Amino acid sequence: xxxxxxxxxxxxxxxxxxxxxxxxxxxxxxxxxxxxxxxxxxxxxxxxxxxxxxxxxxxxxxxxxxxxxxxxxxxxxxxxxxxxxxxxxxxxxxxxxxxxxxxxxxxxxxxxxxxxxxxxxxxxxxxxxxxxxxxxxxxxxxxxxxxxxxxxxxxxxxxxxxxxxxxxxxxxxxxxxxxxxxxxxxxxxxxxxxxxxxxxxxxxxxxxxxxxxxxxxxxxxxxxxxxxxxxxxxxxxxxxxxxxxxxxxxxxxxxxxxxxxxxxxxxxxxxxxxxxxxxxxxxxxxxxxxxxxxxxxxxxxxxxxxxxxxxxxxxxxxxxxxxxxxxxxxxxxxxxxxxxxxxxxxxxxxxxxxxxxxxxxxxxxxxxxxxxxxxxxxxxxxxxxxxxxxxxxxxxxxxxxxxxxxxxxxxxxxxxxxxxxxxxxxxxxxxxxxxxxxxxxxxxxxxxxxxxxxxxxxxxxxxxxxxxxxxxxxxxxxxxxxxxxxxxxxxxxxxxxxxxxx
Numbered sequence: 001x002x003x004x005x006x007x008x009x010x011x012x013x014x015x016x017x018x019x020x021x022x023x024x025x026x027x028x029x030x031x032x033x034x035x036x037x038x039x040x041x042x043x044x045x046x047x048x049x050x051x052x053x054x055x056x057x058x059x060x061x062x063x064x065x066x067x068x069x070x071x072x073x074x075x076x077x078x079x080x081x082x083x084x085x086x087x088x089x090x091x092x093x094x095x096x097x098x099x100x101x102x103x104x105x106x107x108x109x110x111x112x113x114x115x116x117x118x119x120x121x122x123x124x125x126x127x128x129x130x131x132x133x134x135x136x137x138x139x140x141x142x143x144x145x146x147x148x149x150x151x152x153x154x155x156x157x158x159x160x161x162x163x164x165x166x167x168x169x170x171x172x173x174x175x176x177x178x179x180x181x182x183x184x185x186x187x188x189x190x191x192x193x194x195x196x197x198x199x200x201x202x203x204x205x206x207x208x209x210x211x212x213x214x215x216x217x218x219x220x221x222x223x224x225x226x227x228x229x230x231x232x233x234x235x236x237x238x239x240x241x242x243x244x245x246x247x248x249x250x251x252x253x254x255x256x257x258x259x260x261x262x263x264x265x266x267x268x269x270x271x272x273x274x275x276x277x278x279x280x281x282x283x284x285x286x287x288x289x290x291x292x293x294x295x296x297x298x299x300x301x302x303x304x305x306x307x308x309x310x311x312x313x314x315x316x317x318x319x320x321x322x323x324x325x326x327x328x329x330x331x332x333x334x335x336x337x338x339x340x341x342x343x344x345x346x347x348x349x350x351x352x353x354x355x356x357x358x359x360x361x362x363x364x365x366x367x368x369x370x371x372x373x374x375x376x377x378x379x380x381x382x383x384x385x386x387x388x389x390x391x392x393x394x395x396x397x398x399x400x401x402x403x404x405x406x407x408x409x410x411x412x413x414x415x416x417x418x419x420x421x422x423x424x425x426x427x428x429x430x431x432x433x434x435x436x437x438x439x440x441x442x443x444x445x446x447x448x449x450x451x452x453x454x455x456x457x458x459x460x461x462x463x464x465x466x467x468x469x470x471x472x473x474x475x476x477x478x479x480x481x482x483x484x485x486x487x488x489x490x491x492x493x494x495x496x497x498x499x500x501x502x
Contacts, residue, residue: 085286085289085290085490086286086484086486086487086489086490087200087203087486088203088279088282088283088286088484088486089201089202089203089206089279089282089283090195090201090202090279091279091280091283092195092201093192093195093201093202093206093210093276093279094275094276094277094279094280094283095276096188096191096192096195097272097273097275097276097279098272098273098276099187100184100187100188100272101269101272101273101276103180103183103184103187104184104265104268104269104272105269105464105467106180107177107180107181107184107265108262108265108266108269108463108464108467109460109463109464110173110176110177110180111177111261111262111265112337112459112460112463112464113173113456113460114173114174114177115258115337116337116454116456116459116460117169117170117173117456118154118170118252119169119170119171119172119173119174120174120177120227120228120231120253121149121152121154121174121228121231121232121251121252121253122149122167122170122171122173122174123145123171123174123175123178123228124148124149124151124152124232125148126225126228126229128221128225132178133178133179133182135175142164142168143164145167145171146164146167149167149171152232152251153231153232153233153234153251154231154251154252157250157251158250158251178224181220181221181224182221184217185217185218185221188213188214188217189214189217192210192213192214195210196210203484203486205484205485206275206279209271209275210275212271213268213271213272213275216264216267216268216271217268219264220261220264220265220268223257223260223261223264224261226257226261227253227254227257227258227260227261228253230253230254230257231251231252231253231254234249235249235254236249247367247368250340252338252340253338254338255334255335255337255338255339255390256338256389258334258337258338259331259334259335259338262330262331262334263327263330263331263334266327266330266467266470269467269470269471270470270471270474273471273474273475273478274474274477274478274481275478277474277475277478277479278478278481278484281425281427281478281479282483282484282487285299285300285303285487286487296494297494297495300487300490300491300494301491301495303483303487303491304483304487304488304491306423306424306425307425307480307481307482307483308482308483309423311420311423311424312420312423312424312425312480315416315417315420315423315424315428315480316477316480316481318413318416319413319432319473319476319477319480320477322409322410322413322435322473322476323470323473323474323476323477325402325405325406325409326406326410326435326439326466326469326470326473327470328402329399329402329403329405329406329466330466330469330470332395332398332399332402333399333462333463333466335389335395335399336392336395336396336399337459339390339392339395340392341392341393341395341396341399342396342449342450342453342454342459343453343454344392344393344396345358345393345396345450346450346451346452346453347450347451348400348447348450348451351396351397351400357397358393358397362391362393362394363387363391363393363394363397364383364384364387364391364394365387365391365393366383368383368386368387368390368391368394369382369383369385369386369387370382370383370385370386403442403443403446404443406439406469407439407440407442407443410435410436410439410440410469411436411439411440413432413435413436414429414432414433414435414436416432417429417432417433417476418432418433424480425479425480427475427479428476428479428480431472431473431475431476431479432472432476434472434475435469435472435473435476438465438468438469438472439469441465442462442465442466442468442469445458445461445462445465446462449462
């Protein structure tokens, strides 16, 4: 009775082997290889001299996590020529992001100078297309722009004695600022689109980030004109009359829109830096695994543990709070710039008559209260809300103490990172140290800018210092972010495969 069963089993096995051999011939990328464990069937590349075939990288770059787990679990343990590594975004994309971030840093400085030289309202039209890129060439074209500016409130109320040559000077700053913005958009979007279209060069999660950055650049251009438009008319002229009049209006852009414009530039810049550092970090890990293939399990395990242990997760939450504090301080700096609040009390650490804060009636001035639609007397909460965002005296005081708080918190954060550096990625403590030292420099620049009545050179350095502080803190978040899906799947699959071997 057993003999027919054995014959049937032999026949089935023969047919199965025939099918496997046919599929191996039909699929040139992979071939069967003996596995060290009965539970693991190995699949290795035919390209024995290539560690990671190009077609494999292109395929796994957009592969679902479930398929990644299956692929990495099936990878052989017998040699470097038979390994499959997790896909990463090309380092060229990271370098392009860093170059774009450098241009955004430049335009932030140019924008600050445009504001300090009071040049932002010199061009009274948006002209987002090619027409806005053309600089006036003839006297007739310059006179046409000059006539448009003469109709603006800034000329009528502040610059009625300005000459055409003076106008050309401020016009050039605003025109340069707009042209640089257009150049940045082109410089980023065209290569980013090519990267995304080229198969295997960008992973899916990085594609989403590039799309968000491109959208942020476009939105930033719209915010620029939205900000400029606010300075071309008095925002209070249609407001209902109340018993408490507004302070005299000075033609300038709305400081809320200025803060939104600057904040969006910061966000785009930090997004570029964050994405670039993330790409370089993942590439460094995979490069290390390729250099030491016999230790790849230990390398990926150490890398994942440095990002997922409880101390690292807690540190990242603290870093996010630190970044939020620094960003809030920078936004109040934009309020100070928009309200010319740096000229109110040009001394430090006191704010008049050896006081750390001005009198209460200066901090809570009823003229700056948030107005109700029916013109009724505003409540105390409306008064507080209006003064902390619109009163130059209160805004300067808040910015001062936010800056001191950020300085203190930065050094505490550096100490915290130093104490936990063995449980963190090595770069985390270095970025934290850079943030602390730059915060100290930034505080000195802020004090000097205040004492010397906001000179253009010091004010520009102060604004640039804020960007450097945000860069350091963004770096902390980038090196401590969660591992990519591919590397995480790789580590998980390798642990599963190692457990099956044992």
